[in-house]
Amino acid sequence: MFQSFRLSMAWLHTWFGLTLGFVLMVVFFFGALSVFDREIDRWAVPQSRFEPQPIPSFDKILRPVFEQMQPTQEAIAEMAPRVNGPMPETYPVIERMGAYTTHRDPVLNLFIGFDVPNAKDPEEAIWAYRTIDPRNGASLPDDRLKIGSEFFYPLHYSLNLHWRDIGTWIVGSAALVMLAALVSGVVMHRKIFREFFTFRPGKTSQRSVLDLHNLTGVVALPFHFFFALTGLVIFAGIYFPVGHTQLDPLHEMSERLEAAETGLPHDRAGVAAPLASVDAMVADAQRRWHEKGMAGEVGFLTLQHVGDANGYVSVYRAGTDRIALTGEGIHYKAATGELLREDPAPGFVDNLNEFLTGLHLQHFRHWLLRWLYVLGGLTGCVCIATGFIFFVEKRKRQHAKQGIQGARLVDALAVTTVTGMVLAALGMLIANKLLPDSLPAGWPPRGDLEQYAFWGSWLLAFIHALARSGPVAAGRLSPAWAEQCRAIAVLAPLAVLLNWIITGDHLLRTLSALYWPVAGLDLCLLASAGVALLAAAKLKRRALAAPAIDTAKREAAHA
Amino acid sequence: MRITGHHPLWRIAAAVLGGYAFTWGFIALGMAGAFALGMSFHDAEHLTAIIGFLIYLVLFLWAFAARSLARVWAVTAGGALVMAGAASLIQHQLT
Incomplete structure (x- = not known):
């Protein structure tokens, strides 16, 4: 089927990476959040702030x-x-x-x-x-739903789809594909050492995105490989239930x-x-x-x-x-x-x-290592997200010419799993603070409503990404990226504000009391808002610059 | 699209299903064998799982890289049958 070993690995990397990459984004992002699952619980359940x-x-x-x-x-x-x-x-x-x-x-x-x-x-x-x-x-x-340890953490390994462990199986396939993508990624790039030091942000967006994809993949390669493998080992009993089936008598x-x-x-x-x-x-x-x-x-x-x-x-x-x-x-x-x-x-x-x-x-006490895990998880997110963007950048002009919707759909899904996922988490935190302490009779349990807020926000982000993806079909940038970044920049500080209003624990109080579980999450929410604003500004500059380049090229081509 | 013998679906099936079957066989034989040799059941379970996932990864990659798809199927399905059968034989002897 393939002419060479490298081509077979490139095919595997592209297509498996694309299809299971969306799952991997969820696994990496909520895995990174799960490092501080107990702290997120404190933020979500004020009665437990001691x-x-x-x-x-x-x-x-x-x-x-x-x-x-x-x-x-x-x-x-x-x-x-x-x-x-x-x-x-x-x-x-x-x-x-x-x-x-x-x-x-x-x-x-x-x-x-x-x-x-x-x-x-x-x-x-x-x-x-x-x-x-x-x-x-x-x-x-x-x-009371412990949002960190009872929702984000199981989302990390089961997507919270519990019917016949289907979510755990999907995450397991994604982990195997992660391992395969790491090996095939190394095979595709012979100049592995140079990738360590190569990042050319000034080049075309396609080239700099690929640089970033390689950089984040290679720098954190041992981290990614180790976590994908140990994740599989932790659930080996589900993936290979040999001891409870074929070898049950021996067991x-x-x-x-x-x-x-x-x-x-x-x-x-x-x-x-x-x-x-x-x-x-x-x-x-x-x-x-x-x-x-x-x-x-x-x-x-x-x-x-x-x-x-x-x-x-x-x-x-x-x-x-x-x-x-x-x-x-x-x-x-x-x-x-x-x-x-x-x-x-x-x-x-x-x-x-x-x-x-x-x-x-990581049940051990080591805060620095805990933060390195968060960093590793987010590096994985950058690696996967840049993979999506590279896929789209490489094909969108071609697809625009041929009238294919592929790049457009992938771009909308990428928006949904990158910024949309953050919006879903924010929607849940905001619902957690807006819902009254005791709900009227006949309402679903509070924790269920918070979960509906999560899935509902995510669905809205998907619909928005799809609705605004038109320009990708014409070879241009989807405005959904910048718009969802702006939504993050509004909603993240809103969550911090609501936490202050409802629980009275504003940053000055939590910081002066050195109560890190709540202060830490508030600070992270504000930092996300800052990053989202920067990204939105950068995307705006790019969107303004892009048509000009396109026209210049077209004019040059005509000349 | 017609699904011929050269369609990527066959490669994917060999990688996913063939790789899974072979790994199952390896884990079963490894567990039964190590237990027969005196290792505790759960130790054998953990050790074979750790090695098993690495084997699955290698088979998964090989299914795409191999020239002959028939050979991939022969090794994975054949190996799975032989090893799972041997595991059941060992279990039969021990229990």
Whole structure:
């Protein structure tokens, strides 16, 4: 099909990069935002604007909350197709429950899984979630969407399309294509070293766009490659569910062997048993970590087979001082508090896997590295966006002559995924502040309305980009770029202003209190507005200059 | 457009589906084999996944670069069948 290796790689790079590049833009942009997902949560949920807290007393604070938790009507309806017969009336048996926090969380996430005896998959439980203020156990209103960690972050890896994990599969294909685009991109350009230092902003827009595409691709190549690969590894269980399909019997066998070896029961005994003091177990775990010279905050606490004689409590350390995730688990018998097991030091594969996934998920405390991740993610966005623009610049005059709409459509989609995506995020933040504290009866939950604002703003940006794309079909620049930049320049400061009016936390107050989660997002919003204004001004100059060049060329050609 | 044997769609199918099948076979055989040799199930799962995605990438690129598309299909589909079959045999022996 292709005459040479390089041509085959160029074809692959162009067409796969174009089709999955739109997905990659979303993944890179919201991945960059997810680095500060907890901070965006603070901005969105003013009730949670206080300092991060350690996991509180289980016996005094958490246990009463867990005892009230029940699956929601939505969760019951969602699981109904996966049971034989109707859903149970009550959920008396708790299979697993726990709490999870990081060094950036003021509020605490609790989860609980109830046994569903007639589930088609006997291992499947029905889950309930709650967010509490760990200082007093008070629950946050459950219609508060944590925009950072519950919307932007899952958007990064699943596009928030959860039906049969379809979004995660699309993102996975995009990640594989990202890897292929990086390799094929290197093959296409033999002068890879020179690309490092080449940026000619004064040249034609097609040439300088390509320079920028190569520069951002090459400079951040290890970053892009590493994140695409580790992203795939994190979800390997979804992409290649070998252990739950073909090798399920082997998996089951290994789990039973492991349960026998670790002494942590795989199943319930069927004999009721009380729960000893979990606080005493946590204190014992912290003493054991301290003896090993490790920071002793608890990151993850779980209870398995709750209320059963086989029940056990696992205490994991928060991984703030290392790359791998939570770890050094210590397990206790729930009924007596007797030590069952201390996890052994991880082996080579565990170390490798935790290093790779931990470096992607970054639960560690390192603010400079966090910012470098944001920078890397945005560099990826520049790389992909300039790829789109190069595609359009290279073809739009040709397409204009032939009357093809291809460049026009790609340009409109590029506007939608570059500036339109920023507008969608801004629309959501603004809705978050404009919606009243308690909604009238009969309205959808607050968080749902915020999500509608996101998708609605994005749809509007797409319609606008398409409606204004006419000039591209004539070989000129679409005015949608500059117009959407101006919209960003208006909406971003509006979000900052609304945050001030509604919550009273203006920049002077948050900056003088050094409350970075809110001050940081406000400053970033203002900076985006500044960049958008600069871009709009530059685009205006270019749009004014472009027809003149075209006419000059045409005149020269006629002469 | 007529879809002949030379249409890019066949290349894309070989890259995506053939590459996936081969990688599945590799992961299955790697997991069963490493487990049989004494590695823990989840260690084997993680290790083969990390290597598996790199193999998928190489096959994906090769499907476009290779002169003979038939060879790509033979290697990916054939390799997938042989390795997945071997994995099931090992599992049968162990359980």
